Amino acid sequence: MSNVGNNIKKLRKVKGLSQQAFGDVFNLTRGNISSYEEMRAEPKIEIVLKIANYFGIPVQHLIEKNLSVNEILNFNDYFQPDIPTLGGKRLSQVPLLEREALLDACTYVSKLNELPVIEFPLQSRNRFIAMEYMDAIPVPGDFGITAQSILFFEEIDIDSLHTLNNAFGLCFSAEEFFIGKYTMVEREISLVLNAWKKVDFVLAEKGNFWKLYGKFERI
Template sequence: MSNVGNNIKKLRKVKGMSQQAFGDIFNLTRGNISSYEEMRAEPKIEIVLKIANYFGIPVQHLIEKNLSVNEILNFNDYFEPNVSIIGRKRLLQIPLLERDAIFEASTHFSKLDELPIIEFPLQSRNRLIAIEYADPIPVPSDFLASPQSILFFEEVDVQSLHTLDNAFGLYFSEEEFFIGKYSLQEKEISLALNVWKKIDFTLGEKAYFWKLYAKFERI
């Protein structure tokens, strides 16, 4: 039996799509998608070709492999696991908040361990989170990123507070989600989206504050 059904389910979830929305793209019903995912039926080869072409995934991989989040996002070709200078030991597993789920951030903040995982050659002593960038995310006017970039944020700790001044950061709580710029004045730290929106940093809420650690953009 092929792995198409499992991969369709994973594609749909990574892209934040319902069975109905996924089916609509390929002129299929919700019932068709459900039957594929539950292994009660297999799509015809022409449907498999359409899905593979639409998401830019090799047909053989869609049929035979258990696709990873990296492969679904088309980033896997940048990091071959057999390349010695990277090596699997240096690939860090990082929770990924996809652009389709960004504005359900309040439901994800307390469930970071349940998010899809992306593997990247990054090292940090602190917790990291990856964000698939999208235009609707509130950002300062001088923040530059292209759609589908992956932004990596490192959780702020006491030892890194002196590095925050003028750095971009993320505020991520149950109620709010935005990218801003840190300002450090004497012993007061704030993260500002703009002149009207600013949140002061407090140690009691430090889990909500993250610093931009890296940015990955496809060329």
């Protein structure tokens, strides 16, 4: 079991908030907060992300650590927004496609800078995009990832195209939005959803190759 409930209780008391006031910040009820604090329920991952971002706390700390009062008081001072860190590692600020945005995801293809961001320790110089995965997203039959996970996709440049074959990827364009599996035949690259649907890519086009990098999943 995670430490989210205990940490919510500590956060609330350190910040001088009642259960009702804390719930109001995140569009939750007093009963929701009470159930989290008493370990009768755990918040959904999207709520955990909102709480972590609101208080400037790394998601991993909020879930796994038993936060002390001093840590809570010092997070906002220590984690500067321009150079966020976690245990000496730089935290990348990643645009997040939330569930609401996924209903019209194609409109965000040219608006990544307008999306909310989450901070995560990702070791790459390439761009990333994160997504709140839900069952309504079209995926191949062997995808095997549960709903409510946060998926991270890395933009692959031409020097790393050889890593795409048989990897899962995100089709994220003004016309299409789905998760498929890359296939490569000589210099031809396709992202395949199923036997009836695939997208063929032109190597000269920039920003088309989003490869599944990892996932953050509730345990």
